[in-house]
Amino acid sequence: MWGGTNLKxxxxxxPSDNTGEAWLASAYGDDLSQxxxxxxxxxxxxxxxxD
Structure with a gap:
């Protein structure tokens, strides 16, 4: 399993000790950051x- 706890x-x-990425901002699909x-x-x- 990849990932770790560095995002803490x-x-x-x-969500766990094996988290490998975090989407902090998004301009993709319906998950748009405001x-x-x-x-x-x-x-x-x-x-x-x-724009």
Missing amino acids: KFNLAI IVNGPYQGQTLKHVWN
């Missing part, structure tokens, strides 16, 4: 990236 040092609630502050507040990451 970023204060992430990982910008919470600044000039692009309320827009999705995908919208801003494509």
Whole structure:
């Protein structure tokens, strides 16, 4: 099994001791990250990236 516990040092609630990645932002499919502050507040990451 690959993965480990290194993501814990970023204060992430990982589901097990064998977690190998974390999606912290997404512009893929229906899992779109929304910008919470600044000039692009309320827009999705995908919208801003494509603009």
